[in-house]
Amino acid sequence: DIQLTQSPSFLSASVGDRVTITCRASQGISSYLAWYQQKPGKAPKLLIYAASTLQSGVPSRFSGSGSGTEFTLTISSLQPEDFATYYCQQLNSYPITFGQGTRLEIK
């Protein structure tokens, strides 16, 4: 099974900050990686798919990059509504797996 390791697991930042979350795969997954945002009590929301494609309706301050085994999600200027938990997911091979999550909190 492919393991996804997100770093950091916890991030404290301020409104306006630029933040980057990393997702590392235990083996190559090409660009079959998605990023999700989840707020408490809500279902996950797709932000980025195919490693770098912005899902329709998602603000352009979100961006994704990477291929192979290392991927990043960047938020260029944090907004109050961005404080949430973020997950990466690989869909390259079965079983599909998620990273453990990165909790982004207000400093």
Add this chain to the structure above:
Amino acid sequence: EVQLVESGGVVVQPGGSLRLSCAASGFTFDDYTMHWVRQAPGKGLEWVSLISWDGGSTYYADSVKGRFTISRDNSKNSLYLQMNSLRTEDTALYYCAKALPDSSSGLDYWGQGTLVTVSS
């Protein structure tokens, strides 16, 4: 508007069985791969299973293989998850989710989940 509405979550004893349902609307259901994803209380997301648009291909997480069965009825726009030999570690909020047109890209719509509690 795409809607996914899960149902069937209850409290069940270890070793018991349960069938979850997901009613889909707002899109052409039989065009898309569908998934089940779960989240234990206070924990992260865990992928459970997927089924191709025609039901011809199914895949499972190792943790549920041999105990859970995913199925769909395209005539009813519905997705199902039959859960047998339930364990306490199966306690979670179960989401159904729709795949993007390229089924290896991501899950673009999610339901609000149905809670399964396995406890004696």
